[in-house]
Amino acid sequence: xxxxxxxxxxxxxxxxxxxxxxxxxxxxxxxxxxxxxxxxxxxxxxxxxxxxxxxxxxxxxxxxxxxxxxxxxxxxxxxxxxxxxxxxxxxxxxxxxxxxxxxxxxxxxxxxxxx
Amino acid sequence: xxxxxxxxxxxxxxxxxxxxxxxxxxxxxxxxxxxxxxxxxxxxxxxxxxxxxxxxxxxxxxxxxxxxxxxxxxxxxxxxxxxxxxxxxxxxxxxxxxxxxxxxxxxxxxxxxxx
Numbered sequence: 001x002x003x004x005x006x007x008x009x010x011x012x013x014x015x016x017x018x019x020x021x022x023x024x025x026x027x028x029x030x031x032x033x034x035x036x037x038x039x040x041x042x043x044x045x046x047x048x049x050x051x052x053x054x055x056x057x058x059x060x061x062x063x064x065x066x067x068x069x070x071x072x073x074x075x076x077x078x079x080x081x082x083x084x085x086x087x088x089x090x091x092x093x094x095x096x097x098x099x100x101x102x103x104x105x106x107x108x109x110x111x112x113x114x115x
Numbered sequence: 116x117x118x119x120x121x122x123x124x125x126x127x128x129x130x131x132x133x134x135x136x137x138x139x140x141x142x143x144x145x146x147x148x149x150x151x152x153x154x155x156x157x158x159x160x161x162x163x164x165x166x167x168x169x170x171x172x173x174x175x176x177x178x179x180x181x182x183x184x185x186x187x188x189x190x191x192x193x194x195x196x197x198x199x200x201x202x203x204x205x206x207x208x209x210x211x212x213x214x215x216x217x218x219x220x221x222x223x224x225x226x227x228x229x230x
Contacts, residue, residue, distance in 0.1 A: 003159070031216060042119070043206065043220040056217065090160070094216070102216060106152075106160040 002026055004107035006091050012113045013081065021076040021110045023091030031096045032074040033104065034066060037088040049074060050096055081114045088112070117142045119209050121221035128197045129229050135182075136192045136224050138207030146212030149183070149190045154223075155203040163205070166190065194226075202228045 004025045013019050025032060034046040048056035049068040063085075065077040074091055088111050092104040118141045128134035140149070147168045154160040166174045166183050173181050178195045194201055207221040 033216075040222070042222050043218075045217050048216055050216075096216065097214060102210070103162055103165070104218060105162075108157075108159045 004091055004093055004105050006089075006107040006110050008110060009108065010111045010113075012115065013078070014115050015081055015083070017081075018077070018079040020078065021089055021091075021112075023074040023076075023107055025072055025074075025091075025093035025105070025107075027093055027095075027105060029093040029095045029105075030071045031094045032068060032071070033092040033094075034074065034076055035090040035092065035106075037090055037109070039087075043090065046076075078112075081112075083114050086112055086114045117144070117147075117209050117211070117219050119207050119219050119221040121205075121207055121224050123224045124222070125225045125227070127227040127229055128194075130197055130199060132197055133193060133195045134197055134226065136194075136205050136207075136226065138190045138192070138221055140188050140190065140207075140209050140219075142188070142209065142211075144211055148210045148212075149181075150208040150210070150218070151179070151181070151190075151192045152206045152208060152220075153201075153203045154206065155200075160206070164192065197228050199228050199230065202226060 007022045032049045036044045046060045047066045052068045063080050067075040088109045090109045091107040094104045120139050149166045151163040152160050153163045164176045164179050180193045182191045204223045206223045209219045
């Protein structure tokens with residue numbers, strides 16, 4: 001595997017289900033991110049983890065619970081979601097500090113549908 | 116807070132022709148970075164080109180170049196000799212200066228290449 005991988009690629013869940021999204025980066029980076037991409041809206045940053053520590057929570061509802069056990073893996077645990085949470089969830093990684101540029105590399109995303 | 120605006124939801128161009136995608140941003144900062152990302156259908160988002168605000172020279176990457184107008188807060192992307200593989204969503208993104216990690220994205224422009 002190379003780059004940033006995400007599983008599953010597609011997920012359909014009911015509002016009462018509990019599921020998890022997984023992200024793995026194979027780039028040796030130390031920062032990881034979750035983004036939400038909804039139709040006709042800009043990508044929204046949800047969470048930032050540096051060296052496994054959460055450094056940013058962009059006012060995300062508690063029904064989204066991130067977990068970063070190490071610098072290579074990032075999870076997003078989902079429970080009691082709403083239909084409006086249906087979106088493409090993108091994971092990204094980067095190296096910090098990077099002398100300024102801090103390019104983020106994205107995974108392919110998980111297409112989530114909440115029924 | 117910074118904002119990024121892409122005023123063209125959709126654009127189309129004939130193969131081998133040149134197309135320019137528009138992006139404007141709003142910030143009170145003097146040190147920042149600007150990016151163009153490409154998201155092909157069902158594929159990963161990749162970085163196309165980047166520009167440091169302190170550099171006056173416009174960035175170029177093969178057929179891709181930018182027109183960076185700092186005073187006007189404009190950052191357009193020019194694609195020369197368009198190819199079918201250039202068809203994608205293009206996102207303009209802003210990031211504050213060194214050490215910052217949050218990317219602020221525009222709404223995106225869907226580019227279609229006509230053969």
